[in-house]
Amino acid sequence: xxxxxxxxxxxxxxxxxxxxxxxxxxxxxxxxxxxxxxxxxxxxxxxxxxxxxxxxxxxxxxxxxxxxxxxxxxxxxxxxxxxxxxxxxxxxxxxxxxxxxxxxxxxxxxxxxxxxxxxxxxxxxxxxxxxxxxxxxxxxxxxxxxxxxxxxxxxxxxxxxxxxxxxxxxxxxxxxxxxxxxxxxxxxxxxxxxxxxxxxx
Amino acid sequence: xxxxxxxxxxxxxxxxxxxxxxxxxxxxxxxxxxxxxxxxxxxxxxxxxxxxxxxxxxxxxxxxxxxxxxxxxxxxxxxxxxxxxxxxxxxxxxxxxxxxxxxx
Numbered sequence: 001x002x003x004x005x006x007x008x009x010x011x012x013x014x015x016x017x018x019x020x021x022x023x024x025x026x027x028x029x030x031x032x033x034x035x036x037x038x039x040x041x042x043x044x045x046x047x048x049x050x051x052x053x054x055x056x057x058x059x060x061x062x063x064x065x066x067x068x069x070x071x072x073x074x075x076x077x078x079x080x081x082x083x084x085x086x087x088x089x090x091x092x093x094x095x096x097x098x099x100x101x102x103x104x105x106x107x108x109x110x111x112x113x114x115x116x117x118x119x120x121x122x123x124x125x126x127x128x129x130x131x132x133x134x135x136x137x138x139x140x141x142x143x144x145x146x147x148x149x150x151x152x153x154x155x156x157x158x159x160x161x162x163x164x165x166x167x168x169x170x171x172x173x174x175x176x177x178x179x180x181x182x183x184x185x186x187x188x189x190x191x192x193x194x195x196x197x198x199x200x201x
Numbered sequence: 202x203x204x205x206x207x208x209x210x211x212x213x214x215x216x217x218x219x220x221x222x223x224x225x226x227x228x229x230x231x232x233x234x235x236x237x238x239x240x241x242x243x244x245x246x247x248x249x250x251x252x253x254x255x256x257x258x259x260x261x262x263x264x265x266x267x268x269x270x271x272x273x274x275x276x277x278x279x280x281x282x283x284x285x286x287x288x289x290x291x292x293x294x295x296x297x298x299x300x301x302x303x304x305x
Contacts, residue, residue, distance in 0.1 A: 013272040020272075027276055031283055038287050045240055060231065067227050074262050075213075075220045082213060182262045189254040192227070193247035197234040 022176045026183045029149075033187050036145065037194055040138045044198060051131035054200045059113065063196040066109050067188065070150075073102035074185045077157075077178045084171035089164065092174065096161040099181065103154040110147050114140070139195060146191050149184050156180060210267050219261050226254050 013020060044050055054060055080095035121128030122136050160177045163169040211219075230250050233243065260266040265273055 012269075013275070014269045015272065023272070023276060027280055030280060031287075034284055034287060038291050041244065042291055045244060050240075056235075060234075064227065064231065068224065071220055071223055071227075074258070075216050078216050078262060079213060179263055182258060185262070186255045186258050189223075189258065190251045193230050193234075193251050194244075197230055197247060198240065198244060200234050 016172055018172065018176050019179070022179050026179065029183065033145070033190070036142055037190060040142060041194065043134055043138060047132050047134075049131050051127055051129055051135045052199045052201055053129055054196060056200065058116070060196060060200055062109060062113055063192050066106055067192050069102050069106045069109070070185050070188050073099050073106070074182050076102060077181050081171065081174050081178050084164070084174045093161055093165055096157055096164070096174070100154055100157050100161070103150055103157070107147060107150050107154070110143065110150070114143075135199075142191060142195055146184070146187055149187065153177075153181050153184050210264050211261060216262070219257060223254055223257060226250050
């Protein structure tokens with residue numbers, strides 16, 4: 001029986017496995033984003049002829065609206081967790097629904113920005129206004145990776161919401177997907193100033 | 202299954218106040234962008250504000266402040282160490298400029 005003692009040992013962190021798992025995932029994903037942002041930062045500061053094509057309107061304004069929307073979605077996610085904790089499933093689902101809507105709005109604004117830039121001739125290795133072609137590569141890869149995370153987050157929240165509605169998940173799952181969603185928000189706090197503001201006209 | 206959210210986490214009013222605070226920091230970032238600072242200086246300021254924002258979000262929105270200190274001390278110093286080492290070794294890539302093979 002002594003061999004089974006370890007199974008009953010409390011986690012040194014006092015949290016469930018899924019929560020520790022998502023924290024470890026967040027940590028590794030943070031390093032992934034950090035590496036591409038570091039690479040971009042060195043290229044950006046090291047290039048004397050770097051392009052700064054983003055006008056205040058529409059690009060920076062659009063970025064500010066996207067920031068507002070994504071930060072708001074973090075608060076609605078906290079509302080969902082608060083409702084789940086207070087055992088109010090209908091309110092929790094409503095907050096999760098608002099979070100999904102805000103996340104979708106963010107993705108739509110992002111894709112609209114991409115389409116506008118592609119329409120102006122921007123490509124991964126093509127700079128229509130002259131200067132380093134690396135601008136397109138860094139912009140589309142960094143924002144694309146973040147957009148991928150947003151879309152994955154929307155899908156994850158939808159899955160948790162559906163299962164929560166069917167009573168197959170509980171507040172701990174809402175919290176876990178919430179941690180991921182807040183992380184996506186935290187990454188944007190670096191992407192917006194470094195990729196958008198640093199390239200403002 | 203037991204609830205895992207720390208019981209002493211903040212309420213919605215406090216979260217809204219933090220949200221407004223974060224939006225103010227974004228406003229400061231945009232303001233600084235149009236102060237015509239050098240790119241090095243602007244990058245430094247934007248990074249400082251981004252780290253402040255991220256710290257607030259991680260501690261309050263992600264509730265790290267209300268978890269056991271062991272979780273914080275297991276995750277954050279390791280992450281900062283990796284970021285520091287990345288920053289330390291990235292410039293090493295610039296050595297490639299001087300290591301190019303000369304074709305005769």
